[in-house]
Amino acid sequence: xxxxxxxxxxxxxxxxxxxxxxxxxxxxxxxxxxxxxxxxxxxxxxxxxxxxxxxxxxxxxxxxxxxxxxxxxxxxxxxxxxxxxxxxxxxxxxxxxxxxxxxxxxxxxxxxxxxxxxxxxxxxxxxxxxxxxxxxxxxxxxxxxxxxxxxxxxxxxxxxxxxxxxxxxxxxxxxxxxxxxxxxxxxxxxxxxxxx
Amino acid sequence: xxxxxxxxxxxxxxxxxxxxxxxxxxxxxxxxxxxxxxxxxxxxxxxxxxxxxxxxxxxxxxxxxxxxxxxxxxxxxxxxxxxxxxxxxxxxxxxxxxxxxxxxxxxxxxxxxxxxxxxxxxxxxxxxxxxxxxxxxxxxxxxxxxxxxxxxxxxxxxxxxxxxxxxxxxxxxxxxxxxxxxxxxxxxxxxxxxxx
DNA sequence: CCAAAAACATACTAATTAGTATGTTTTTTA
DNA sequence: TAAAAAACATACTAATTAGTATGTTTTTGG
Numbered sequence: 001x002x003x004x005x006x007x008x009x010x011x012x013x014x015x016x017x018x019x020x021x022x023x024x025x026x027x028x029x030x031x032x033x034x035x036x037x038x039x040x041x042x043x044x045x046x047x048x049x050x051x052x053x054x055x056x057x058x059x060x061x062x063x064x065x066x067x068x069x070x071x072x073x074x075x076x077x078x079x080x081x082x083x084x085x086x087x088x089x090x091x092x093x094x095x096x097x098x099x100x101x102x103x104x105x106x107x108x109x110x111x112x113x114x115x116x117x118x119x120x121x122x123x124x125x126x127x128x129x130x131x132x133x134x135x136x137x138x139x140x141x142x143x144x145x146x147x148x149x150x151x152x153x154x155x156x157x158x159x160x161x162x163x164x165x166x167x168x169x170x171x172x173x174x175x176x177x178x179x180x181x182x183x184x185x186x187x188x189x190x191x192x193x194x195x196x
Numbered sequence: 197x198x199x200x201x202x203x204x205x206x207x208x209x210x211x212x213x214x215x216x217x218x219x220x221x222x223x224x225x226x227x228x229x230x231x232x233x234x235x236x237x238x239x240x241x242x243x244x245x246x247x248x249x250x251x252x253x254x255x256x257x258x259x260x261x262x263x264x265x266x267x268x269x270x271x272x273x274x275x276x277x278x279x280x281x282x283x284x285x286x287x288x289x290x291x292x293x294x295x296x297x298x299x300x301x302x303x304x305x306x307x308x309x310x311x312x313x314x315x316x317x318x319x320x321x322x323x324x325x326x327x328x329x330x331x332x333x334x335x336x337x338x339x340x341x342x343x344x345x346x347x348x349x350x351x352x353x354x355x356x357x358x359x360x361x362x363x364x365x366x367x368x369x370x371x372x373x374x375x376x377x378x379x380x381x382x383x384x385x386x387x388x389x390x391x392x
Numbered sequence: 393c394c395a396a397a398a399a400c401a402t403a404c405t406a407a408t409t410a411g412t413a414t415g416t417t418t419t420t421t422a
Numbered sequence: 423t424a425a426a427a428a429a430c431a432t433a434c435t436a437a438t439t440a441g442t443a444t445g446t447t448t449t450t451g452g
Contacts, residue, residue, distance in 0.1 A: 003449085004399060022311045025221050029440065040441085042400045050440070103307065110370050111299065111307035115218045125370055153383070159367070159376055160360065160383035167363030171355070174306050174321055180355055187349070187356035194390045199419085200429060225410065236411085238430045246410070 008046045010036050016057050020102050024054060024112050051117060054109075058123045062105055066127055069095060074134040080142035081192040084135065084161065088188060092168070092181040100181070103173035107166050132158045139195075152195050164188060204242045206232050212253050216298050220250060220308050247313060250305075254319045258301055262323055265291060270330040276338035277388040280331065280357065284384060288364070288377040296377065299369035303362050328354045335391075348391050360384060 014036045018027040029050055033040060047053040073087045091098060098104065106124055113120035135158040142148035168184040210232045214223040225246055229236060243249040269283045287294060294300065302320055309316035331354040338344035364380040 007399080023221070023308065025219075026312070028438075030438080039401050041402075041445090044441075045399060102311070107366055108307055110366060111304055112219065114369050114372075115298070116222070121370060121372075128367065128370060156379050156383040156386075159364070159379045160387070163361075163363030163367060163380055164356065164359045165363060166366040167359030167361060168355070170303055170306060170362040170366070171324065171359060173310050174317060174324055176310075176317075183352050183355045184359055187352040190352075191356070191387060191390075194387075203429080224408075226408080235431050237415090237432075240411075241429060 007038060007042060011038055011043060011046060011053065012057055012061055015053060016061050019057070020105050020108065024109065051119065055119055055123055058109065058120070063127065065097060066106070070131050071134045074138040077141060079145070079147045080138045081147065081196060083138060085185070085189055085192055088165065089185060092185065093178065100172045100178050101176050104166065104169040107169055128162070132162060135161060148195050157195065203234060203238060207234055207239060207242060207249070208253055208257055211249060212257050215253070216301050216304065220305065247315065251315055251319055254305065254316070259323065261293060266327050267330045270334040273337060275341070275343045276334045277343065277392060279334055281381070281385055281388055284361065285381060288381065289374065296368040296374050297372050300362065300365040303365055324358070328358060331357060344391050353391065
């Protein structure tokens with residue numbers, strides 16, 4: 001890896017940590033420079049402005065890890081009830097990249113940026129749409145295998161499940177405890193069973 | 197109503213509109229002064245600082261409307277399946293105080309303030325807890341009337357429903373369309389039916 | 393190895409921010 | 423009605439912000 005690429009990745013990673021823990025708007029560039037030990041000249045060599053860095057974080061950091069943890073498990077071809085539950089269990093309880101007190105990085109970005117930056121919204125919408133499509137495909141596949149009732153509306157279920165995830169992340173952030181995750185997972189399991 | 201009280205309420209209402217539409221941190225006091233036509237001296241006579249005003253918005257504006265639209269309908273004593281669905285329909289589709297493109301005021305505050313102001317989090321936690329309790333009470337009442345299965349875990353269901361609401365607000369904000377609300381409501385109805 | 397481009401460093405600016413100091417006006421109360 | 427308190431007005435400050443101007447150093451390709 002080239003030195004310049006290391007600098008860029010260093011900025012993206014440290015900046016993400018700061019933004020994830022305390023918000024995009026409250027994370028100043030000076031603060032990013034202080035934690036990365038990168039100078040302002042170097043920063044603005046790699047990024048035209050702060051927002052371009054934010055978009056880069058979404059596309060170059062969030063997206064890959066998102067694909068690995070949110071999308072990949074759904075495509076394994078097994079029983080949707082089990083697969084979806086396991087995915088949720090992983091991203092809520094096991095994944096150490098995501099912290100309960102900080103919520104969901106994508107949701108945080110959405111909340112903060114949606115009112116005044118369409119680039120962020122577009123990038124986040126892509127992630128959201130990809131997740132939805134993956135859940136739908138998983139459920140449709142489950143119908144073929146007779147694991148899911150044929151009358152189940154896959155798109156409705158997908159939206160419903162995604163809502164649950166985004167929401168419980170909010171509640172977790174508010175209560176600052178994974179306890180609500182466990183409660184949510186129990187009811188999710190019961191809900192998923194009704195799709196058989 | 198005394199003139200001073202009018203000034204205070206004017207600040208709270210206009211400030212809320214600004215904050216709801218574009219965020220707490222990006223709404224400057226100068227901007228609030230410009231839209232309210234109130235001077236800085238008057239503002240700081242009524243509020244010690246910006247955060248105190250934020251808390252006042254939650255307690256004096258959000259809380260009352262929240263109680264009227266989120267809590268009151270749940271206490272009417274009817275069939276939980278119908279009551280909960282109607283409540284969700286009202287707050288998502290009919291309520292003109294809440295706008296899809298701005299999301300949920302409480303969720304916005306949570307996302308923005310949780311990392312660095314415990315007063316906000318506490319106030320919002322109170323709202324959240326009150327809603328949860330109301331849903332639980334509604335379901336328990338439904339058990340008595342044999343409208344809800346006796347083996348249904350009311351607290352689990354409450355958390356699950358609340359998650360769905362918070363989450364679909366996020367998704368609505370991201371997609372900027374009430375279409376997702378309709379999809380969510382359809383699946384919510386099916387889910388609620390399984391509690392019978 | 394040496395020019396040219398890439399990568400980084402330093403010092404600055406102009407705008408915006410929350411909050412304060414110090415007034416004046418209005419309302420209340422005795 | 424006059425003194426006192428409440429309510430509001432104006433001008434300022436000190437800190438922070440994103441971004442720029444103008445350099446120097448490092449890397450790379452011929």
